[in-house]
Amino acid sequence: MAALWRCGLQRGLRIATALSCGGIRRGLRTSAYLRMVGVDQQPGQYHHTSQTYTAAQESSSSCHSEQHGEKAEGFESEEELRQQLLSAALEFVPHFGWSMEAIAEGAKVLDLSPAVTGMFSHGPGDLVLHFVCQCNKQLSGQLTEQHQQVQTGQQEAKKTDRFVKDAVEARLRMVIPYIDTWPQAMSILLLPQNITESLSSLMNIVDEVWYYAGDRSTDSNWYTKRAILAGIYNSTELVLLQDTSPGYEETWNFLKNRVNDAVNMAQSVKQVGSTGKALFQGFVGAAVTLKNLSGVAQNR
Amino acid sequence: PTEGSAIGYKVASVVEQMWDQEKQHLEKFNELIVDHRVRPTLLMPFWNVAGFVLGAGTALLGKEGAMACTVAVEESISQHYNNQIRMLMEEDPERHKELLAVLKKFRDEEMEHHDTGLAHDAEMAPAYSLLKNIIQAGCKAAIYISERI
Numbered sequence: 043m044a045a046l047w048r049c050g051l052q053r054g055l056r057i058a059t060a061l062s063c064g065g066i067r068r069g070l071r072t073s074a075y076l077r078m079v080g081v082d083q084q085p086g087q088y089h090h091t092s093q094t095y096t097a098a099q100e101s102s103s104s105c106h107s108e109q110h111g112e113k114a115e116g117f118e119s120e121e122e123l124r125q126q127l128l129s130a131a132l133e134f135v136p137h138f139g140w141s142m143e144a145i146a147e148g149a150k151v152l153d154l155s156p157a158v159t160g161m162f163s164h165g166p167g168d169l170v171l172h173f174v175c176q177c178n179k180q181l182s183g184q185l186t187e188q189h190q191q192v193q194t195g196q197q198e199a200k201k202t203d204r205f206v207k208d209a210v211e212a213r214l215r216m217v218i219p220y221i222d223t224w225p226q227a228m229s230i231l232l233l234p235q236n237i238t239e240s241l242s243s244l245m246n247i248v249d250e251v252w253y254y255a256g257d258r259s260t261d262s263n264w265y266t267k268r269a270i271l272a273g274i275y276n277s278t279e280l281v282l283l284q285d286t287s288p289g290y291e292e293t294w295n296f297l298k299n300r301v302n303d304a305v306n307m308a309q310s311v312k313q314v315g316s317t318g319k320a321l322f323q324g325f326v327g328a329a330v331t332l333k334n335l336s337g338v339a340q341n342r
Numbered sequence: 343p344t345e346g347s348a349i350g351y352k353v354a355s356v357v358e359q360m361w362d363q364e365k366q367h368l369e370k371f372n373e374l375i376v377d378h379r380v381r382p383t384l385l386m387p388f389w390n391v392a393g394f395v396l397g398a399g400t401a402l403l404g405k406e407g408a409m410a411c412t413v414a415v416e417e418s419i420s421q422h423y424n425n426q427i428r429m430l431m432e433e434d435p436e437r438h439k440e441l442l443a444v445l446k447k448f449r450d451e452e453m454e455h456h457d458t459g460l461a462h463d464a465e466m467a468p469a470y471s472l473l474k475n476i477i478q479a480g481c482k483a484a485i486y487i488s489e490r491i
Contacts, residue, residue: 253379260372260382 124161127152128172135173135220140166140227167236170227174243177216181247184212185254202255203305207298209251210275214282214297218290225283248272274300353405353462360412360455367448374441383488392484396477403468409459410467414474416456418481423449 131148138144146156191197231240400411
């Protein structure tokens with residue numbers, strides 16, 4: 043829950059929450075707001091609504107806006123340097139694992155001194171978080187694109203359970219190229235210095251998936267749905283790590299079953315709710331009838 | 343008895359009008375929450391109950407009590423709206439134009455409710471200033487907490 047605090051949005055009464063655009067530091071995306079005010083936004087680009095996007099904010103944020111473009115001779119900012127360095131380092135991860143060595147190798151590719159690894163205060167955590175952020179951005183881009191295609195009628199809207207399953211599968215598939223070293227990455231993400239950022243990236247995934255799946259709740263359902271999906275995501279990730287079936291079939295079946303369970307549970311909760319209400323009304327009606335029949339407390 | 347019920351009916355219809363406007367406000371903000379991809383406050387179920395208890399409780403003190411509660415709450419909320427509007431104006435009035443328009447409209451409606459409350463003898467409520475201060479302190483606390491949780 044600490045990550046929810048650090049997510050940096052102004053919580054609150056409807057007004058305060060609606061005004062979070064001024065004070066977002068990181069966390070849930072507000073690209074929808076930008077679309078609303080007509081600002082052009084590249085899909086998959088993390089959006090910070092505040093125009094004062096300072097380095098201070100970046101250092102506390104796990105996900106930064108990517109500088110698109112080819113490898114420049116000189117780097118425009120430290121931020122761009124970090125991004126390119128970490129992206130280059132990813133190639134060496136299968137061989138060196140999620141470690142400073144991989145980052146050092148990436149530095150060599152960019153003609154930088156390996157000493158540049160000193161700028162990563164969280165060590166390998168920075169590399170893992172960079173990768174996770176990239177994946178999240180990619181997922182976001184895919185979901186936005188799908189959404190647009192459905193809007194323009196090029197694609198049929200999927201049912202909720204199928205949509206959620208496909209989205210989680212898409213996100214997990216991004217991990218597959220690094221699956222041999224992923225257990226190491228997961229344990230790095232659980233380290234105390236990285237845990238807030240990794241929780242916030244998990245929050246980001248579940249929020250994106252639910253938003254594009256059509257969730258528009260603003261009450262405790264908002265929390266329940268995201269918590270359940272986070273649980274499904276984590277358990278599926280663990281299954282993926284131990285899956286040896288061809289094409290990871292077992293994992294996707296597991297995922298489908300978990301999503302169906304969750305959806306069914308939600309439906310039965312609703313049914314229980316309405317049955318409960320009907321029962322209650324039945325009792326009240328019976329009580330009133332009895333009261334009238336017995337002539338107690340009559341108003342004349 | 344007939345006079346009393348006539349007055350009661352009139353007050354009830356005033357309250358109902360205010361209630362309709364508040365329902366519109368709530369609907370609008372629920373939309374805004376989704377549009378801006380904002381996290382709703384965790385304490386919403388609690389505020390639902392607390393709000394009901396406050397309203398029902400002050401109504402038990404009579405028509406003046408209900409109006410006093412209205413005055414107190416509307417004053418708190420107008421201050422809150424004004425703070426929000428100020429914050430947005432300081433940041434970038436152009437970009438937040440639509441939102442600002444919504445907030446200003448709602449704030450004006452809340453001020454109307456406030457004046458309606460005063461016009462219906464809110465100040466004649468038992469322990470008016472004590473009641474008003476307690477309710478306003480509660481509102482401020484609720485706003486503060488909800489902004490964080």
